[in-house]
Amino acid sequence: MSAATTSQHKGSVNYLNCDYSLKSWLTTLDHKRIGLLYLIAILIFFLIGGSMALMIRYELLTPEGDFLMSDTYNKTFTMHGVALIFFFLIPSIPAVLGNFLLPLMLGAKDVAFPRLNLLSWYVFMAGATLGTIALVAGGVDTGWTFYTPLSSTFAHGAVVLAVSAAFVAGFSSIMTGVNFIVTIHMMRAPGLTWSRLPLFVWAHYATSLIQVLGTPVIAITLFLVGVERAIGIGIFDPKLGGDPVLFQHLFWFYSHPAVYIMILPGMGVISEVIACFARRRIFGYDFVAYSSLAIAVLGFFVWGHHMFVSGQSMYAGMVFSVITFLVAIPSAVKIFNWTATLYKGSIHLTAPMLFALSFMGLFTIGGLTGLFLASMAVDIHLHDTYFVVAHFHYVMVGGQIIAFLAGLHFWWPKMTGRMYPEGLGKLSALVTFIGFNLTFMPQFILGYMGMPRRYHSYPEEWQVLHVLSSAGASVLAAGFLLTIGYLIWSLWYGEKASANPWGAKGLEWQVPSPPPTENFEGKPIVKEEAYHYSPELHEEEKEYEHV
Amino acid sequence: MSEAHVSDTHLPVAHQFEDEEQQFQSYSLGMWVFLAQELLFFGGLFTAFIVYRHMYFDAFVAAHHKLDWKLGGLNTLILLTSSLTMALGVRTAILNNYKATIGWLLATCALAFGFMGVKYVEYSSKIAHNLWPAGDFVFKQEGIDAGGAQIFYGLYFTMTGLHGLHVLVGILIMGWLVFRIYFKRKEVVDYIPIELTGLYWHFVDLVWIFLFPLLYLIG
Ligand SMILES: [Cu+2]
Numbered sequence: 001m002s003a004a005t006t007s008q009h010k011g012s013v014n015y016l017n018c019d020y021s022l023k024s025w026l027t028t029l030d031h032k033r034i035g036l037l038y039l040i041a042i043l044i045f046f047l048i049g050g051s052m053a054l055m056i057r058y059e060l061l062t063p064e065g066d067f068l069m070s071d072t073y074n075k076t077f078t079m080h081g082v083a084l085i086f087f088f089l090i091p092s093i094p095a096v097l098g099n100f101l102l103p104l105m106l107g108a109k110d111v112a113f114p115r116l117n118l119l120s121w122y123v124f125m126a127g128a129t130l131g132t133i134a135l136v137a138g139g140v141d142t143g144w145t146f147y148t149p150l151s152s153t154f155a156h157g158a159v160v161l162a163v164s165a166a167f168v169a170g171f172s173s174i175m176t177g178v179n180f181i182v183t184i185h186m187m188r189a190p191g192l193t194w195s196r197l198p199l200f201v202w203a204h205y206a207t208s209l210i211q212v213l214g215t216p217v218i219a220i221t222l223f224l225v226g227v228e229r230a231i232g233i234g235i236f237d238p239k240l241g242g243d244p245v246l247f248q249h250l251f252w253f254y255s256h257p258a259v260y261i262m263i264l265p266g267m268g269v270i271s272e273v274i275a276c277f278a279r280r281r282i283f284g285y286d287f288v289a290y291s292s293l294a295i296a297v298l299g300f301f302v303w304g305h306h307m308f309v310s311g312q313s314m315y316a317g318m319v320f321s322v323i324t325f326l327v328a329i330p331s332a333v334k335i336f337n338w339t340a341t342l343y344k345g346s347i348h349l350t351a352p353m354l355f356a357l358s359f360m361g362l363f364t365i366g367g368l369t370g371l372f373l374a375s376m377a378v379d380i381h382l383h384d385t386y387f388v389v390a391h392f393h394y395v396m397v398g399g400q401i402i403a404f405l406a407g408l409h410f411w412w413p414k415m416t417g418r419m420y421p422e423g424l425g426k427l428s429a430l431v432t433f434i435g436f437n438l439t440f441m442p443q444f445i446l447g448y449m450g451m452p453r454r455y456h457s458y459p460e461e462w463q464v465l466h467v468l469s470s471a472g473a474s475v476l477a478a479g480f481l482l483t484i485g486y487l488i489w490s491l492w493y494g495e496k497a498s499a500n501p502w503g504a505k506g507l508e509w510q511v512p513s514p515p516p517t518e519n520f521e522g523k524p525i526v527k528e529e530a531y532h533y534s535p536e537l538h539e540e541e542k543e544y545e546h547v
Numbered sequence: 548m549s550e551a552h553v554s555d556t557h558l559p560v561a562h563q564f565e566d567e568e569q570q571f572q573s574y575s576l577g578m579w580v581f582l583a584q585e586l587l588f589f590g591g592l593f594t595a596f597i598v599y600r601h602m603y604f605d606a607f608v609a610a611h612h613k614l615d616w617k618l619g620g621l622n623t624l625i626l627l628t629s630s631l632t633m634a635l636g637v638r639t640a641i642l643n644n645y646k647a648t649i650g651w652l653l654a655t656c657a658l659a660f661g662f663m664g665v666k667y668v669e670y671s672s673k674i675a676h677n678l679w680p681a682g683d684f685v686f687k688q689e690g691i692d693a694g695g696a697q698i699f700y701g702l703y704f705t706m707t708g709l710h711g712l713h714v715l716v717g718i719l720i721m722g723w724l725v726f727r728i729y730f731k732r733k734e735v736v737d738y739i740p741i742e743l744t745g746l747y748w749h750f751v752d753l754v755w756i757f758l759f760p761l762l763y764l765i766g
Contacts, residue, residue, distance in 0.1 A: 103563075110563035112573045178580045186573040187563070212580055216588035224595075224705065232681035233701040235595060240694035240701075246598055250591050523565075 014417070014514040029114035030517055035100035036415070037121050041128060042088050042096065043484070048135075049083035050477065052076050057439075057473040060466045065456035073456040074141035075157065081144030083135075086166045087128055089400055090258065093265035094211075095124070095176055097407045098204050100415060102180060104508035104515065105198050107189025107524035112182040120175035127169030134161035143454065145255070148236040148247040152228040160230045163222040170215045170222075173261070177211030180204055189507070191526035198506055198530050199275075199288055203268025206292035210257045210264075210299065218254035221247065245310055252303035260299045262396055263363075264292055266403030267334055270356050273406050274338050276504040277353035278345030281531040284337040291330035298327040308379045317376050324374035331367050335360060350502070351425025355406035358433045362398025366391060369444065384454075387447025390440045398436055405432070405483060412487065413501050417514040418494030424486045431479035438472025505531055559737070571739055578743045582750050585713075589754055592706050596761065599698050606695025608766050609688050613678065614703070615669060619763040622665045623755065629658035630752045637745040640738035645728055648741065652721050652728075655748065659718045666711055673700070680704060703762055710758060713751045720744050 015032045018024075025033060055076050059067045068076055099117065103110050111117050134140060140162040142151040151159050184205050188197075224235045225247070236242040275282050282288055304312055304320030338360060347353070369391040373379050382388060405428070412420050442465040451462055458466065500509040507524055508515075564570040600607045636651030677685040678700050686696040724741060 108563065112563065113577060114561075114563060116577075174584055178577055178584070181580050182573050182577045185576055186569055212584050213587050216584050217591045220588050220591035227705065233705060234680070235698060235701050235705070240697050241603065241692065242694075242698060243598065243602065246595060250594065253591075 012512075013516060014512065015517045016417070016514050018517055027118075029110070029118055031099050031103050031111050031114065031117060032415070032515065032517075034117050034121055035096050035098075038091055038095040038099060038124070041121070041125060042091055045083045045087035045128065046480075049080050049088055050480065052080035052083070054473060054477055056080060057470040059456050060458070061470050063458050063460045063463055063466075068456055070456060071141060071156075074143075074454070075139035077454060078140045078143050078162075079135055082131060082140070082162060082166065084396075085144055085258075085262070086169050087124075087131060089262040089396060090169075090173055091124065091176075092262075092400065092404050093269060093407060094180070094204060094207055094261075095120075097269065097404075097411060098176070098180065098207075098265060101411065101508055102183055102201065102204060103187065104414075104511065104519055105201055105506060106183065106187050107192060107507050107520060107526065108183065108187035109519055111179050112186055113179050116175050116179055120172045120179070123175065124169055124172035127165045127167075127172060130161055130168060131165035134158040134165055137161060145251060146222065146225055147251075148225060148228070148242075148244045149238055152225050152234070152236055160226050163226045167219050167222045167226070170219045173211050174215045174219075177208040177215070180208040181212065184208075189524045189526055195286070195289075196526060196529050197289070198268075199271035199282060199285070199292075200265075200268035202289040203264045203271070203292045206296035207261055207264045207268075209293075209296050210261050214254040214257040214261070214300070217250060218258070221250040221254070245307065245312065248307050248310055249303065252306045253300070256303040256306065257296070257299045259395065260295055262400045264295060266359065266363075266400040266407075267292065269403045269407035269410070270338065270359050271334075272504075272506070273352045273356040273410050274341055275531040275533065276410070276502050277348045277350055277356075278342050279348075279533045280341050280345040281529070281533060282337060283340035283343075284333075285530070287333050288337050291333045294330040295327060298323060298330070302327055305374055305379075308376050309383050314376075321374055321376050325371065328367060328371055328374075331363075335364055335367075349426075350409075351420070351422060351429055352406045352410035354426055354429035355402055355409065355432075358429055359399060359402045359406060362394055362402060362433075362436065366394030366398055369394065382447060384452055385447035386443040386451045386453055389453050390443035390447060393440050393443075398440070402432065402436075405429075408487070410502070411508070412490070413497030414508060414513050414515070416491055416494070417497055418490045419497050419501065420490045420494060421486050424482065428479050428483045428486075431482065432476060435472050435475030435477070435479050439469050439476055440472070442466070442468045442472075505533060567737075571737075574739050574743060575746075578746050582746065585750060585754075589706075589709070592702065592709070593757070593761075596702050596706070599695070599702065603692055603695025603698065605690070606692045607699050609691045610686065610696040610699035611762060611766065613673075613676070614763050615672070616763040618665055618669050619759050622662050623759050625658050625662045625665070626752045626755050629655045629662070630749055632658065633745050633748045637738065637742050640741040643738075649725055649728055652725050652741075656718055656721050656725075659714050659721075662714055663711060666707065670704075706758055706762070710751070710754055713754070717744070717748050717751055720747070 015030055025037065028034060028037075055068065056073070059065065059073060059076075065073065099111070102108075134157075138157040140155065140157045140159055142155045142159060142162075146159070146163060146166075151163070184197075184201060227233045228235060228237060234240050234242055236244055236247045238244060271282055271288060302320055302324045304316055305324045308317050308321075369387070373382055373388060373391060409420060409425055412418070446462055446465050446469075449462065451458055497513045499512050501513075502509070507520075507526070510524070511519060560567055560570055564573065632651050632654040636648050636655060639645075639647035639651060673679065674682070677683055680697050680701040684693075684697050684700070686693045688696075721744060724744060
């Protein structure tokens with residue numbers, strides 16, 4: 001892509017140094033600053049949820065439940081899930097990288113509704129505050145799924161606060177979705193047709209559709225749970241003949257698509273990184289673009305695969321099983337096309353690329369094990385075991401968090417104007433890959449052998465596998481802490497970044513690093529398709545200077 | 548969310564947009580996407596209602612006979628009229644006849660208050676007859692499952708309550724619009740916020756058009 005503006009702004013005013021006051025940050029309408037506000041907020045919840053994961057793994061070192069008593073253990077894994085799903089994974093890529101990049105990639109000055117964008121952050125913070133209060137005021141022991149009647153009647157602790165927290169955070173997610181849909185429809189630069197959009201934008205469009213159409217359903221469902229518990233209006237109450245399975249239907253109608261809110265943006269990141277470091281246009285661009293939409297649409301019709309053993313009819317189960325197999329196709333289309341992009345590409349193994357390759361491996365394992373669980377007969381054995389836990393983490397951590405790290409490294413120079421230390425970046429990609437597999441590979445075996453999720457004690461013969469998993473968790477934690485450490489370090493001591501340190505295509509690389517508040521000087525005009533790379537040319541021109 | 552749109556009106560074209568056309572289309576698309584979200588929000592409740600109606604058909608029929616369809620019908624009439632006054636408000640705003648716009652918006656507000664008044668009468672009589680599902684709910688009828696009836700009233704109060712909340716939000720937005728048109732007329736140069744509020748109001752009306760027969764009429 002080419003833009004009319006390519007001038008360099010070294011040392012001049014940008015979105016970071018234009019105003020240093022706290023007030024200017026808290027009242028900013030700049031999508032780039034709002035992205036950073038989100039980054040800080042979700043980092044806090046990553047650390048909270050992550051430390052709970054470590055506590056869980058520490059407990060599971062020994063077969064006896066001795067470090068965390070059952071009640072505390074229940075609260076720990078619940079808050080681990082709530083913090084990381086509702087307050088980290090869902091906003092991670094869309095609210096941070098999406099906010100920062102969408103207007104830049106579209107050649108726009110900002111998102112369509114900057115005030116709504118800022119409001120979404122405040123709403124998110126309100127939800128986050130409620131969640132923190134719930135944690136301090138006794139915690140919740142229902143699991144992040146809030147199943148009734150446990151949550152509405154029997155559970156101890158601050159259930160109402162916790163569901164309110166998720167409810168409020170949900171509206172922040174809806175606001176982001178509305179904003180992105182309108183931004184992508186209305187704010188594209190002249191010449192930037194739908195078929196020229198970066199795949200990151202397509203992925204976010206599909207994500208936003210799910211955010212807008214799925215989130216309100218969980219909002220009303222959690223609202224009903226809250227009302228039942230706080231006021232006593234029993235919609236799901238079995239005493240009245242209420243149907244807990246109806247809760248599960250409504251819950252998973254959102255929460256399965258929510259998994260795609262948590263993975264589609266990651267797929268968008270991977271497309272950008274792979275195209276750049278293979279120096280090739282993404283193979284089968286159209287297929288990759290439409291597969292995002294296919295995932296979003298099909299994803300709304302598979303929720304019943306969480307309820308094969310919940311008393312749902314066998315025939316419903318069969319339909320849900322078949323559709324679940326279908327939704328694997330567009331995901332596989334992406335993996336195949338990325339692999340084909342690498343073929344005969346001019347591959348540069350930078351840190352973002354290593355993370356992207358790590359994603360491809362881990363997501364493939366996560367996706368394929370999902371098919372085990374989608375087969376009804378196999379699921380009856382594996383349901384609610386560590387096999388599910390491992391599958392889910394392969395997609396959520398191995399998929400989304402690794403993709404988030406790939407994106408964070410890739411656009412870090414653009415966001416901060418500084419390079420991260422490349423050697424440490426590669427080390428981090430390696431350490432997280434090893435730590436991750438060591439943590440979760442044994443859990444597949446544990447689950448296959450029958451270890452149920454959500455228990456703090458287990459028979460002695462499984463200790464070896466649990467110790468392996470806990471050891472992996474500490475390696476993984478070390479990898480994450482290392483990354484957080486050098487990224488923060490680089491803010492002050494990192495090498496200054498040029499406008500386009502990777503020699504990447506895309507409008508965001510044609511503005512200075514960090515970009516000025518108004519993004520573009522004048523109006524960019526797009527004259528070519530996305531990823532117009534040619535490997536040989538770039539090697540000669542030495543436009544690719546880093547590493 | 549509509550407030551966020553409305554608050555941009557004192558600038559003819561906000562900084563992120565190129566021209567009025569882009570701004571107008573963005574705002575209306577945003578409103579439609581927001582309404583799609585609203586549809587799914589109520590959709591969860593409608594699903595629950597249909598499932599339970601199927602499970603406890605007799606109890607639901609018996610319970611709905613205790614609702615006053617005349618009051619419900621009156622409220623339907625009130626909301627339909629308010630949709631008309633709202634449409635006229637939008638029309639006059641496009642024609643730049645701000646005095647008429649204020650009049651129609653106030654008429655819509657008055658009708659909305661009327662709707663809430665009727666709701667108040669209905670709610671009090673239900674609570675007086677021990678039909679508040681969270682209190683001492685009493686429903687005795689030969690061969691009827693009282694639990695099913697209690698779920699019916701749980702859904703009745705939740706659905707009409709959330710709908711009433713939307714009516715209240717509509718009143719607030721309209722009041723704010725009237726305030727801005729009256730005091731800051733020179734700054735309010737376009738009709739977009741009024742048109743967007745109109746869309747919202749028609750949606751609130753539409754939800755009621757589905758709620759009324761579902762709760763009050765079908766047996
Ligand atoms: Cu699922």
